[in-house]
Amino acid sequence: MAPALSPSTARVLGTLIREGPTSRMQLARMTGLTPGGITRAISPLVDSGLVRETAARPAGGRGRPATALEVQADRELQVGVKVTATGLVAVLCDLRCRVLAEHHEELRGQDPPTVLEQVAELVRRWCREHPRVRRAGLSLSGDVDPSTGQVGYSPFLGWRDLPVGRLLAGMVDVPVVVENDVRALLTGEHMAGTGAGAHSLAMVTIGAGIGCALLLEGRVVHGSHGVLGEIGHVLADSAGPRCHCGNVGCVEALAGEAAVLEQMAGRGHPGLTVPEVVAMARAGSADAREVLAGAGRAIGIGLATLANLFGPAVIVLTGEAVGGPDGDYDVMAPSVREEFARRAFGSAADCELVLRPLTFTDWARGAAACAVAALLTSRAWNGEAAG
Amino acid sequence: MAPALSPSTARVLGTLIREGPTSRMQLARMTGLTPGGITRAISPLVDSGLVRETAARPAGGRGRPATALEVQADRELQVGVKVTATGLVAVLCDLRCRVLAEHHEELRGQDPPTVLEQVAELVRRWCREHPRVRRAGLSLSGDVDPSTGQVGYSPFLGWRDLPVGRLLAGMVDVPVVVENDVRALLTGEHMAGTGAGAHSLAMVTIGAGIGCALLLEGRVVHGSHGVLGEIGHVLADSAGPRCHCGNVGCVEALAGEAAVLEQMAGRGHPGLTVPEVVAMARAGSADAREVLAGAGRAIGIGLATLANLFGPAVIVLTGEAVGGPDGDYDVMAPSVREEFARRAFGSAADCELVLRPLTFTDWARGAAACAVAALLTSRAWNGEAAG
DNA sequence: AACAATTCATTGACACGCGCAAAGAAATCA
DNA sequence: TGATTTCTTTGCGCGTGTCAATGAATTGTT
Missing domain, CATH: 3.30.420.40 (ATPase, nucleotide binding domain)
Structure with a gap:
């Protein structure tokens, strides 16, 4: 897959995703890197077109005005899918976790092969329609280990000890992450929401x-x-x-x-x-x-x-x-x-x-946010090496 | 001060402190580093004498027997001091947080200069008597920011917004860390105690x-x-x-x-x-x-x-x-x-x-453990650069 | 209008930290 | 004695990020 972002590059990109347009000096202060480090860190992103300079803002003070950098969020898309006991909710998101499209459907069954095939079809379809889809995230309630994609126990679906990540990764052409649904919702909130970038944050869901x-x-x-x-x-x-x-x-x-x-x-x-x-x-x-x-x-x-x-x-x-x-x-x-x-x-x-x-869209968006988060933390994608 | 340990060196040293004598291969597995990385990481420690090989254990299996590495814990000592409303408890610890000496005394007053002078005298005396004292830790109840050494509010002493770390660092010849007393106790427990190296750990004190x-x-x-x-x-x-x-x-x-x-x-x-x-x-x-x-x-x-x-x-x-x-x-x-x-x-x-x-010694030992922890995380010592 | 001052940004040199892979060392087993 | 196994070291090289010097774009001053 994509040649794994370096630590600094990931930090800078994450900051840009959460904070929106930001100048290099601001980034340096936010991330603790040196200005030179920032230039180096973003250079592969700028080269690939993922990050672009926006018009220099007039700036009130003296000195050379800062030019803001902005993520071209629509260059890489994510599919996020939330599985409930009876249905699927899926969204197509850009890098800043804005929802571009949305889709609901009923489950055809609850057994893992049926559900995963249904998820895979959805992901594949969006991958065809939008060639910029790069990653997918899946969230479901229960005991999920996101580092391995293993589902320990999911009470609503009745699944137990299932390598969901590996299975799904074998059925689609993009890397996949699997997460617990509430943690995914939290990740979405932290990536782009009220608690964006917060030092500490809790998410509570009543249902x-x-x-x-x-x-x-x-x-x-x-x-x-x-x-x-x-x-x-x-x-x-x-x-x-x-x-x-x-x-x-x-x-x-x-x-x-x-x-x-x-x-x-x-x-x-x-x-x-x-x-x-x-x-x-x-x-x-x-x-x-x-x-x-x-x-x-x-x-x-x-x-x-x-x-x-x-x-x-x-x-x-x-x-x-x-x-x-x-x-x-x-x-x-x-x-x-x-x-x-x-x-x-x-x-x-x-x-x-x-x-x-509570909106179903937010749940699915959380799954997509996990895919973005995995990109930024260079965590293991399911089935693949730890990148 | 000491030329700041590299991340790997700190990780390996921390593992050795918590786990005791360990072979290089075991260290590699525990820390996730490669065997080569281990040799490199410990080489400055071995050179300085802080880590030594112990006699190779006979080993049951085939192959070259592993030689265990051991921290020469008495090469670097720490003073830990816990301040209560009425007194000081101080301990002298080695690197593995074993208590070598202990001392109690009453406070001569509660105002910051008096208390800090009393603490400083104690630290200075032990530094004289034991030239291997390298660091000191201070713990007190209340709102303490260990990264700056700032005490926000300490109800028992009535202190408020006081740069305790900086003040104390100016009075003694060793670097100093300041921590909240319960967090210090927890740190001690995690460094050398029941919960040594645990993934997650909670400490509750009833008083x-x-x-x-x-x-x-x-x-x-x-x-x-x-x-x-x-x-x-x-x-x-x-x-x-x-x-x-x-x-x-x-x-x-x-x-x-x-x-x-x-x-x-x-x-x-x-x-x-x-x-x-x-x-x-x-x-x-x-x-x-x-x-x-x-x-x-x-x-x-x-x-x-x-x-x-x-x-x-x-x-x-x-x-x-x-x-x-x-x-x-x-x-x-x-x-x-x-x-x-x-x-x-x-x-x-x-x-x-x-x-x-609950023993008073443990409280003070926790403060000493914070000094060791600061060494391992290359956190800022008060008043000094972030090393 | 020219020059200083200021702030933002880039570049080259350097160091270091660590993984990789091959070689070396010390034991057991046949 | 030599093969096998396991532990350990070493040489090589890359990737990453700091440092310091340089360049660029603007405002303020004389």
Whole structure:
């Protein structure tokens, strides 16, 4: 494949991707390299046309004005695919992780060959239609080792100990990375989103389960036992209901999808879905509001715990019921924020809390972002040498 | 100072310090370097006498037997000093962080000049008596930035925004590092202790406050806002007592020193100290046992939360009341372990829990370990260039 | 208008760190 | 004694990045 970027080149390119147009001197300051090093580092990128100079900005001060460098993001494209229990979401992204095209489809089956063939067809088709596709990323929930592409266990699909990366790499013509879905979402956020380039960042997703991924000191962290960020089983209420994990009062038992629907059923509203509950709350239903507020408080405790233990600069919370930034769907948000502020200790409360609705596109974009990240960290592509 | 170790040399030396006598081939496997690289990396160390070959072991298999390399740990010594609210604890350590000498003294005052002069005198004296002292480490509780030696805020001493590293470096003849006390303890543990070389490791200290430090993917992590590991304010009991932080049911409000003594007072045993409570429990006092068991359960919840969120390989728990490894002081230990096992989710329960009594020596040794760690990471020594 | 001052950018020389691969060394086994 | 195996060293070379000197483009000054 591409002749593996040198450390400096990767650092500079990563900075350009995250920060947008930047002058050489700024890059030198940001990356800690010398100006000469910058020129050297970008020279292969400029030669290949991946990076170009934009018009020199007039500059206010004295001296020679700086000329900005900009990634020609559309020169190399990525396909990102997120696999859920029932379907695929795929996006075509440029290097700066902007979405150029989007595609949803149902799974034809859940067994690995069927799913992987379906993914491969999609990747191959986009590779044909867009010759600039260079990499692909695949994300799915469960225990994934991105360095080997091995899937340990994926509960939704029922897969176990499967070399997904190697298999898929053999079916398409571009290198492939496989990642856990929440970590992929986090990677996307860190590459191009609210938390772009943040020193530390946490991502929490509320859905059927509660997911969490962490980035510390610029790196996405992986737990020793494959378990990490099990925020769903943090204690939120000692007198709370029993959780499927056997304990009492877990965040998930109070705020998970099942918990919310169960509480609604207990109040005489059986057979709903989460979006319906949210709609009811917006329409003024006291039951729906109370249930979602209770869930929000539990989540707030979980987030505060996360903030107290990690001190991230930003926590991004996503989920169907979470609500948008400006009140459009703000059903849970106030109670989340209130409880978070109450239980965050000291300067952990300075942690920025970003709430946003969950879109399938973002999940898939995260997978594409992992492909870009793998390019920048010269991590192993599946099946290939460690480049 | 010493001409800064190359990355490989530092890696190899670090491995030798942590693992003890090791052959070149083993080192190559452990560090990922080639055998040739190992020979090159250690050659300056062998030349300087810091590393020596030990007698070749007979070796069971065929082929040329491996000759082990060993750090001559007593060739370079470190002074480690821990400052508490009322006193200093200092140790003299060798490169493998073995304690050669120990010293306690009272503080003559709490103002920075007095304390730093007292620390400097101690360091200077040991430098005179032992010409091989090469580095010094200082640890104190509070918000410390080890990269600059700046102390943001130290509640026990009442210091605020003080360039402790630079000041102390100007008073002694060896380079100095300053660290937060719990992170220093963790560093010591990772350098030479139960968690030596662990991929991920957490340290929790129970005392007047509850402290916590984390090591992930081989690196001690620092929070964005200086706050990290505030495990003391994790929710342990929704119906619990009010904590000084304003919340209800924090671990610290149930298991902190003040909380334990208060509960004992409430049961008609006022004016005790923690060691006295432990002694009472060992002597069979039901009150003491129940109070300590309750504290243990709260701590167990805190540790389980930590394990769920981080998935560390090992958690080390220390404190006066915690108890030793084999029941000598096992008062809290059973309830800690029981509650931990209950609330640790999935494979987070595989996390090894090490309980051990707290010794002042270990604190100071941690400070010395930070000095060794700084040597290995070629981090900036205070006041000096980033070497 | 010419020149200084300032800031940005490039270039060549240099060093060093490390992988690669071949050779050398020290043991066991036949 | 020689073949085999395993550990260790050495010579070679490339890639990478710093350093310092030079060049380029602008603003400010006399």
